[in-house]
Amino acid sequence: xxxxxxxxxxTEIIREGEVKVLVPKLSAFVKSPSEYAPSKAPVxxxxxxxxxxxxxxxxxxxxxxxxxxxxxxxxxLAGCGIRGIRFAVEVKGVRxxxxxxxxxxxxQLACYNVRMNExxxxxxxxxxxxxxxxSSYGAPRKRFDSIDIDPFGPPVPYLDSAIRxxxxxxxxxxxxxxxxxxxxxxxxxxxxxxxxxSLRTEYCHELAVRLxxxxxxxxxxxxxxxxxxxFSHSADHYVRVYAIAKYGAKRADENIKNMGYIIHCMRCxxxxxxxxxxxxxxxRKCSExxxxxxxxxxxxxxxxxxxxxxxxxxEEVDKRVLKNGKRIRKILxxxxxxxxxxxxxxxxxxxxxxxxxxxxxxxxxxxxxxEEGFEAFRTHFNPRGVKTNASAMLIKELLRIVITRExxxxx
Ligand SMILES: C[S@@+](CC[C@H](N)C(=O)[O-])C[C@H]1O[C@@H](n2cnc3c(N)ncnc32)[C@H](O)[C@@H]1O
Ligand SMILES: [Zn+2]
Numbered sequence: 001x002x003x004x005x006x007x008x009x010x011t012e013i014i015r016e017g018e019v020k021v022l023v024p025k026l027s028a029f030v031k032s033p034s035e036y037a038p039s040k041a042p043v044x045x046x047x048x049x050x051x052x053x054x055x056x057x058x059x060x061x062x063x064x065x066x067x068x069x070x071x072x073x074x075x076x077l078a079g080c081g082i083r084g085i086r087f088a089v090e091v092k093g094v095r096x097x098x099x100x101x102x103x104x105x106x107x108q109l110a111c112y113n114v115r116m117n118e119x120x121x122x123x124x125x126x127x128x129x130x131x132x133x134x135s136s137y138g139a140p141r142k143r144f145d146s147i148d149i150d151p152f153g154p155p156v157p158y159l160d161s162a163i164r165x166x167x168x169x170x171x172x173x174x175x176x177x178x179x180x181x182x183x184x185x186x187x188x189x190x191x192x193x194x195x196x197x198s199l200r201t202e203y204c205h206e207l208a209v210r211l212x213x214x215x216x217x218x219x220x221x222x223x224x225x226x227x228x229x230x231f232s233h234s235a236d237h238y239v240r241v242y243a244i245a246k247y248g249a250k251r252a253d254e255n256i257k258n259m260g261y262i263i264h265c266m267r268c269x270x271x272x273x274x275x276x277x278x279x280x281x282x283x284r285k286c287s288e289x290x291x292x293x294x295x296x297x298x299x300x301x302x303x304x305x306x307x308x309x310x311x312x313x314x315e316e317v318d319k320r321v322l323k324n325g326k327r328i329r330k331i332l333x334x335x336x337x338x339x340x341x342x343x344x345x346x347x348x349x350x351x352x353x354x355x356x357x358x359x360x361x362x363x364x365x366x367x368x369x370x371e372e373g374f375e376a377f378r379t380h381f382n383p384r385g386v387k388t389n390a391s392a393m394l395i396k397e398l399l400r401i402v403i404t405r406e407x408x409x410x411x
Pocket of ligand 2: 289
């Protein structure tokens with residue numbers, strides 16, 4: 001079978017989830033361990049993204065269960081096809097999967113993998129440009145129930161055609177791996193790609209999700225579609241957003257109300273959300289210390305998780321044996337807990353560094369904030385992160401008190 005399909009580079013068979021796939025033998029394409037093997041191989045394959053694919057399987061199953069009918073799925077940037085193949089095998093109620101890659105070698109490998117997993121009846125493999133492919137599915141009755149855009153870099157170039165190829169109420173899934181622009185390191189690139197400015201702050205991973213979601217909301221709005229974010233997460237070197245898109249100019253208008261800015265003082269760490277798209281509303285000075293204020297946005301200030309969807313995903317993880325099961329349970333528990341938490345978390349290490357204080361356990365600091373009558377939550381975005389409605393100034397005061405109290409109790 002391998003001969004007929006023409007695979008002329010070193011490969012190996014790996015197992016992931018419930019499938020077996022032929023992938024490039026990554027060790028054959030790097031000269032030193034510091035090289036990034038996935039992009040050196042003739043076909044992209046990244047074993048680190050197993051977590052990303054595991055979570056996608058759970059979310060797609062949660063979505064299928066919420067619809068309670070057979071669904072069609074498209075993965076327009078598929079590499080060796082592992083993700084789409086996992087959808088076909090591991091998600092119940094998947095009627096058809098279209099997997100596609102512009103790279104001829106990836107196409108060959110995906111064809112091989114579809115045959116090896118005996119999925120030729122339900123999985124179609126294509127070798128087109130992603131936008132061309134999605135556009136060819138943009139007409140009524142041709143559209144997909146779910147589209148997973150998983151590029152190397154930003155998903156933005158595919159948003160427009162993905163929205164058009166998604167049926168009413170469809171689930172659009174996006175990966176963004178260009179964390180330098182999204183985290184404020186390459187500011188101009190972020191504005192150019194996502195239409196919003198990022199900032200180099202300790203909560204930049206949340207900014208990344210909100211900038212990507214904002215860009216999606218504005219793109220969906222052009223097609224009179226509104227979005228609801230069912231789930232999102234940040235892990236390793238990327239962020240992911242799971243959005244249900246529905247037709248309706250009113251829904252799209254409501255989405256615009258979720259757009260706005262986050263203002264941030266680099267001196268005292270004060271931060272605030274400013275709703276609305278008008279930059280005229282943005283203050284120039286920090287209300288706490290009077291320093292010049294920076295801003296991020298326009299970006300999405302609305303919800304980025306849905307509790308009921310997280311619960312469905314939790315039920316699904318309990319039904320499966322996944323290599324990352326334990327890590328996923330932890331991520332889901334943290335996200336369920338932060339669904340309604342205030343925007344823009346504080347990282348205790350950074351604050352304590354600034355104050356030259358030892359870092360208290362997150363748990364005891366959250367308890368202290370709650371005892372003072374504030375909301376306080378952990379966040380999946382950072383293991384030392386705290387989401388709270390207390391002001392930066394108050395947090396710092398409380399940190400000093402907690403550290404002194406703990407030092408006394410240790411004596
Ligand atoms: C990050 S990889 C995909 C990995 C895959 N989704 C997975 O889970 O293993 C991105 C893929 O997009 C493909 N690609 C890049 N530009 C494309 C385009 N314009 N149309 C279709 N595929 C494209 C690349 O060849 C590469 O295989
Ligand atoms: Zn300030």
